[in-house]
Amino acid sequence: MDKTDKTNKTDASPKNAESKNPGEKKKSKKKKLREAPRHIAQAVWTAVTNSYVAGFLKGRIYQGELKKLCVPGMNCYSCPGALGSCPIGSMQAVVGSSGFKFSYYVVGFLTLIGALIGRFVCGWLCPFGLFQDLLHKIPFPKKIKTFRGDKPLRLLKYIIFAIFVILLPMFLTNDFGNGSPYFCKLICPVGTAMAGIPLLILNEGMRALAGFLFRWKLAILIITVLLSILIYRPFCKYICPLGAVYSLFNRISVFKYRLDETKCVSCGACSRVCKMNVDPTKNCNSLECIRCGLCKKACPTKAISYGFVSGGVKVGKSKLAEDIKPDKTAET
Amino acid sequence: MKPKVDLSKILLTSAGPLLCIIGAAAVIFGYLRGEAAVILSKAIMVCMECIGIG
Known part of the structure; x- marks a missing residue:
């Protein structure tokens, strides 16, 4: 059985709890809205080219x-x-x-x-x-x-x-x-x-x-x-x-996804929402990741971020987990 | 105490920009040696293989 299915069973996230109540319709509406900007971008690019x-x-x-x-x-x-x-x-x-x-x-x-x-x-x-x-x-x-x-x-x-x-x-x-x-x-x-x-x-x-x-x-x-x-x-x-x-370039590309391990609570929300069956907590730049951004939006603690990296300096919105750890050790 | 320099992390972060430069150079080199003209000659005709005829 796939690991994604396993996380489905052991899920304890607030979002999953929400899906068990009558707010199901509201949730599915939200999900459609989340993908709309990407579909608009895809459609505009297709129309232009x-x-x-x-x-x-x-x-x-x-x-x-x-x-x-x-x-x-x-x-x-x-x-x-x-x-x-x-x-x-x-x-x-x-x-x-x-x-x-x-x-x-x-x-x-x-x-x-x-x-x-x-x-x-x-x-x-x-x-x-x-x-x-x-x-x-x-x-x-x-x-x-x-x-x-x-x-x-x-x-x-x-x-x-x-x-x-x-x-x-x-x-x-x-x-x-x-x-x-x-x-x-x-x-x-x-x-x-x-x-x-x-x-x-x-x-x-x-x-x-x-x-x-x-x-x-x-x-x-x-x-x-x-x-x-x-x-x-x-x-x-x-x-x-x-x-x-x-x-083959996903891991080394200038535009990257990042997981802040200090924020991740291992709720499984990101891997559950990923339609390419990627688990971002294991590898957020997996070969299969098409960078749709659903995992980032699904993360309740905002542990996933993305942005351009230049010379090891992060230009995105939040710090890398790897970037944070050395600072902490330096303080102690 | 200073944090240790992680060489693999440096390689990972510098590989992207470096490959961008190499890629751009290869595009220019390929263009100059006439590859773009080959593509143009193919792309301006209806590709019979692509549409499933030839």
């Missing part, structure tokens, strides 16, 4: 110079509204080209964004993350928080990144030395949702070309949609190669 309105009207895509730039989240560059390029698509385009076998441009971009904010991108700046967030809000009698094999399955995204984003486009090439974007071609439901379906609706010629591959990708999208209703962000947890890359 997909604001080529003419594309949606004419069934074309944007062809300007901005497409040289990558956007931080999963955002298919064939979406009719897309102004920038998907880093995963760009990576495959460069490593699969005959001219280059390594992309300093995209690796540098992923390093820059990852080292700056880590998986904050997943929580706040990814259009497909928003899509899954909204799908998970659809009521269903029994939502699945965790299941047997959940943790090992999370390693799948790293394997997908290595095989489908790097190795296959790099080595499985045609006579001209060009490789296909295998992740986009065989797996990515983002391209189907953001580009395939809109373009096929708007463009009759493309509709005529859709065959087995489109049906295969449509099936993956439908499975992703159905699973997203049951499980929180299944694509992010198990499949997304971009999340896999950013996760």
Whole structure:
């Protein structure tokens, strides 16, 4: 059984006590309000980076110079509204080209964004993350928080990144030395949702070309949609190669979460509220943390904080537990 | 008594800013050697693989 479930049983927090009384409706209303600012930010970012309105009207895509730039989240560059390029698509385009076998441009971009904010991108700046967030809000009698094999399955995204984003486009090439974007071609439901379906609706010629591959990708999208209703962000947890890359930076990124151990009362409220099944008291910068901020809001003692760190000096709102301890020992 | 210097903590806090600089340098280097042009040439055409046609 998952540890999160164990904490559910042994919970003695004031919030849990509240949930047992008739104030349940009031609590659920509060929870919705808590997530609203993040969803607004996600929606605004999605709208800004997909604001080529003419594309949606004419069934074309944007062809300007901005497409040289990558956007931080999963955002298919064939979406009719897309102004920038998907880093995963760009990576495959460069490593699969005959001219280059390594992309300093995209690796540098992923390093820059990852080292700056880590998986904050997943929580706040990814259009497909928003899509899954909204799908998970659809009521269903029994939502699945965790299941047997959940943790090992999370390693799948790293394997997908290595095989489908790097190795296959790099080595499985045609006579001209060009490789296909295998992740986009065989797996990515983002391209189907953001580009395939809109373009096929708007463009009759493309509709005529859709065959087995489109049906295969449509099936993956439908499975992703159905699973997203049951499980929180299944694509992010198990499949997304971009999340896999950013996760490696979570521990060292400039923007970090912090736990003040002197304030933490181990009530379990943070791990209970986390939909990615992270326990912030064990590691508040876990590989799986998408930095949605729910744990911080749920903490009754405000032990969790976040902010930018520069040269070991905290710039956020409260002190680090690690920063406090040496001062105390110095006094004694 | 002075607090002990924790080297791992210093590494953890300095790795982020350092990688940001390395990342930015790699972006510039990649741009200058023409990678952005490859991305642009791919991204301005409808990606048949992405939409599930080609």
